[in-house]
Amino acid sequence: xVNDADLVxxxxxxxxxxxxxxxxxxxxxxxxxxxxxxxxxxxVCGGHAVLIGLPGLGxxxxxxxxxxxxxxxxNRIQFTPDLMPADILGSEVLETTGDGTRNFRxxxxxxxxxxxxxxxxxxxxxxxQSALLxxxxxxxxxxxxxxxxxxxxxHVLATQNPIEQEGTYPLPEAQLDRFLVQIDVPYPDRxxxxxxxxxxxxxxxxxxxxxxxxxELLEAQTLLRRMPVGENIVEMILDLVRGCxxxxxxxxxxxxxxxxxxxxxxxxxxxxxxVRAQAxxxxxxxxxxxxxxxxxxxxxxxxxxxxxxxxxxxxxxHATINSVAEQTTRVATAA
Numbered sequence: 001x002v003n004d005a006d007l008v009x010x011x012x013x014x015x016x017x018x019x020x021x022x023x024x025x026x027x028x029x030x031x032x033x034x035x036x037x038x039x040x041x042x043x044v045c046g047g048h049a050v051l052i053g054l055p056g057l058g059x060x061x062x063x064x065x066x067x068x069x070x071x072x073x074x075n076r077i078q079f080t081p082d083l084m085p086a087d088i089l090g091s092e093v094l095e096t097t098g099d100g101t102r103n104f105r106x107x108x109x110x111x112x113x114x115x116x117x118x119x120x121x122x123x124x125x126x127x128x129q130s131a132l133l134x135x136x137x138x139x140x141x142x143x144x145x146x147x148x149x150x151x152x153x154x155h156v157l158a159t160q161n162p163i164e165q166e167g168t169y170p171l172p173e174a175q176l177d178r179f180l181v182q183i184d185v186p187y188p189d190r191x192x193x194x195x196x197x198x199x200x201x202x203x204x205x206x207x208x209x210x211x212x213x214x215x216e217l218l219e220a221q222t223l224l225r226r227m228p229v230g231e232n233i234v235e236m237i238l239d240l241v242r243g244c245x246x247x248x249x250x251x252x253x254x255x256x257x258x259x260x261x262x263x264x265x266x267x268x269x270x271x272x273x274x275v276r277a278q279a280x281x282x283x284x285x286x287x288x289x290x291x292x293x294x295x296x297x298x299x300x301x302x303x304x305x306x307x308x309x310x311x312x313x314x315x316x317x318h319a320t321i322n323s324v325a326e327q328t329t330r331v332a333t334a335a
Contacts, residue, residue, distance in 0.1 A: 045221065090112065129171060297318055
């Protein structure tokens with residue numbers, strides 16, 4: 001049993017280590033602090049993330065840097081239409097030993113790691129995409145009837161190109177729901193792009209240093225779940241998630257008109273975890289209403305869909321979520 005003083009000390013220590021991790025990541029992934037914070041949030045919460053951005057914005061570089069900084073064994077898979085489930089999970093091969101006997105030996109696929117980068121995940125067929133479902137949910141895979149545990153911790157960071165959709169297979173909603181957050185990677189601003197040019201076109205490039213080990217990350221994930229969450233924040237999370245469901249009695253007219261289907265209970269669970277991580281990253285002992293507001297879009301946007309009529313009118317899922325989040329924030333702060 002951890003007493004309050006030990007919990008506070010642990011939270012403060014973890015917050016400081018996350019600050020070090022930020023600085024180490026920034027040595028190679030320049031600018032974009034919001035993107036860095038959201039990826040750290042996914043790892044500290046023990047979840048997965050999908051990064052949406054055009055080619056050349058540093059998504060692969062970010063994931064590679066994260067594996068170093070967080071002390072994780074990482075692998076990368078380039079998803080293509082001809083990729084098969086066995087290329088991800090591994091397969092059994094028939095071996096002949098020196099004495100002539102034959103037996104099967106399992107060769108592990110790249111999924112047997114701690115940090116898996118699924119590059120352009122929507123380019124693989126649904127059959128191959130589904131190979132990740134059990135891994136993402138249960139942290140194990142079943143091959144030839146045998147359950148095989150994956151690395152601990154195990155995280156998937158997937159990437160997608162939002163523009164080029166030819167020859168792609170959109171992820172099913174059930175798989176999207178397994179991603180804790182969706183992270184939009186925008187173009188850098190002018191000053192940041194200038195820093196990138198200078199830092200990456202010289203003879204040497206900056207290197208990141210390990211801040212965490214895999215064991216320390218697991219301990220951080222346990223500590224995060226012990227962080228207190230006020231009753232008003234719990235109610236705000238429920239109001240936000242339920243307010244994004246068009247058939248809920250608390251839904252606004254905007255949601256009823258724009259949203260085809262809304263988020264399920266896993267979205268509320270994701271918010272409960274990610275608001276704690278936001279508090280940690282900002283050096284606070286407990287989450288606030290602003291943390292809920294900040295995590296609304298990353299947690300909810302891939303768990304909702306606009307109706308056909310709303311898409312025809314040019315409506316935005318971001319604007320709809322922000323509208324509900326602003327309303328729930330006003331109610332929470334007024335209470």
